[in-house]
Amino acid sequence: MFVEYSTISDTAKVWVYPSSRKFYTNEIEEVTQKIQSFIQNWKAGDEDFAASFQFLYDRFIVLIADDEKSALQNVDIDASVAFILKLQEEYNVQLLDKMNVCFKQGKYVQYKELKDFKKLLKNKAVTGKTIIFDNLVANNYDFKNFWEIPIEDSWYNRFL
Numbered sequence: 093m094f095v096e097y098s099t100i101s102d103t104a105k106v107w108v109y110p111s112s113r114k115f116y117t118n119e120i121e122e123v124t125q126k127i128q129s130f131i132q133n134w135k136a137g138d139e140d141f142a143a144s145f146q147f148l149y150d151r152f153i154v155l156i157a158d159d160e161k162s163a164l165q166n167v168d169i170d171a172s173v174a175f176i177l178k179l180q181e182e183y184n185v186q187l188l189d190k191m192n193v194c195f196k197q198g199k200y201v202q203y204k205e206l207k208d209f210k211k212l213l214k215n216k217a218v219t220g221k222t223i224i225f226d227n228l229v230a231n232n233y234d235f236k237n238f239w240e241i242p243i244e245d246s247w248y249n250r251f252l
Contacts, residue, residue, distance in 0.1 A: 094132040097144040097156065102233035104142075104158040109176055110194045110227050112186035112203055114150045119183060127153060130175045138162045149201050151194075152225070153179070153187065156232055193248070194225040196240075201225075213243075213251050220244030220252050 115123055127145050135141040140161035146154040155172055157164055173188075180187045193209040195202055195218060204212065212218045224243045229235045243249055 093136075093139065093142055094128060095142045095144050095158075097146060100142065100144050100156050100158050100232055101160065102231065102236070103160060104156050104232040105164065106229055106232055106235045107155045107172065108225070108227040108229065108235070108239070109153040109155075109187040110192065110203060110225065111151045111153070111183075112189070112192070114201075115183065115185075120147075120150055123147065123153075123179065123183070126179065127155075130172075131155070134171060135162065135164075135168055151201055151203075152227075154235065156235070158232075190227070194227065195243070196223040210251055218243065220249065224248055 124147050127147060131143045131145055134143055134157075142158040142161075144156045146152070146156070148154065153176070157168075176187050179185070186192070191206050193204050193206055195204075195209070197218070209218075220243050222243050223240055224246050226234075226239055226241065226246050226248075228247075229239050238246075244252065
């Protein structure tokens with residue numbers, strides 16, 4: 093069942109899907125509706141299941157599932173991945189590639205391959221103070237507190 097994000101617990105599971113590009117203005121409303129529809133129908137017969145999403149920077153799709161009362165099964169996770177794969181194909185974007193890095197440069201979000209990101213660090217185009225998105229956060233507490241952090245405070249600091 094779809095619920096407002098503000099009602100989701102800190103222990104809820106989180107999956108962050110960074111897009112290889114910003115969604116275009118004419119795509120945003122449609123993508124948002126598709127995500128909300130998926131969430132609404134995800135485990136539709138289970139009244140104890142609560143889920144929500146965030147669609148941030150016109151680039152990040154964040155699915156949040158509060159499974160304290162109703163555990164997620166492999167089939168439920170498979171359904172979410174199938175949904176993301178369908179979005180990838182429909183909008184010609186990459187959403188499942190975890191070998192890329194997203195970070196802020198001014199007001200813009202950059203999406204780079206890890207090897208290119210390392211070159212940027214080496215050339216001082218980005219620094220330890222640059223804000224990075226840790227798309228590997230696992231729960232809502234970490235998402236709210238550690239998703240957008242300086243590189244020096246993230247696991248990416250090993251590349252500094």
